[in-house]
Amino acid sequence: MPDDTITIALASDHAGYPLKVQVLNWLNSQGFATLDCGTYSEERCDYPVYAHKLAEALLGQRALFGIGICGTGNGISMALNRHRGIRAALCWTPELAQLAHEHNNANVLTLPGRFMTLEQAIPILEAFFQATFQAGRHQRRIDQLDQLQ
Ligand code: RB5
Numbered sequence: 001m002p003d004d005t006i007t008i009a010l011a012s013d014h015a016g017y018p019l020k021v022q023v024l025n026w027l028n029s030q031g032f033a034t035l036d037c038g039t040y041s042e043e044r045c046d047y048p049v050y051a052h053k054l055a056e057a058l059l060g061q062r063a064l065f066g067i068g069i070c071g072t073g074n075g076i077s078m079a080l081n082r083h084r085g086i087r088a089a090l091c092w093t094p095e096l097a098q099l100a101h102e103h104n105n106a107n108v109l110t111l112p113g114r115f116m117t118l119e120q121a122i123p124i125l126e127a128f129f130q131a132t133f134q135a136g137r138h139q140r141r142i143d144q145l146d147q148l149q
Pocket of ligand 1: 070076
């Protein structure tokens with residue numbers, strides 16, 4: 001799984017900051033390159049600011065995948081998914097993370113920082129990065145995400 005040619009961008013708000021730091025250190029220990037898009041402390045802030053920075057990093061091809069963390073994982077997912085080309089998936093089990101990558105070609109894994117420890121996050125991260133997109137019928141459905149009336 002670990003591959004230092006893959007850069008993973010991370011972003012969180014204050015509520016996700018403690019888990020973000022732990023996840024970033026774990027990713028580095030596994031050989032991944034990381035790009036920290038903030039926030040950089042537990043001072044209260046607004047999750048859309050950092051979600052947009054993460055989306056810009058991916059869409060600007062400065063990272064291949066992203067990790068987004070807020071308190072529940074919901075707000076940062078909503079902000080990320082406003083960006084065309086970003087597919088952020090909130091996952092709290094390894095199977096959900098595997099399927100988010102295999103079926104949805106998720107390029108951002110979002111996590112609930114106030115409801116998950118690093119020990120719980122590691123199997124989810126492993127499942128996400130070990131999975132590969134299965135394409136086929138799933139690509140057709142992903143194409144339809146942008147086909148708005
Ligand atoms: C911050 O208090 C909290 O509302 C935020 O981290 C997130 O859970 C929102 O979805």
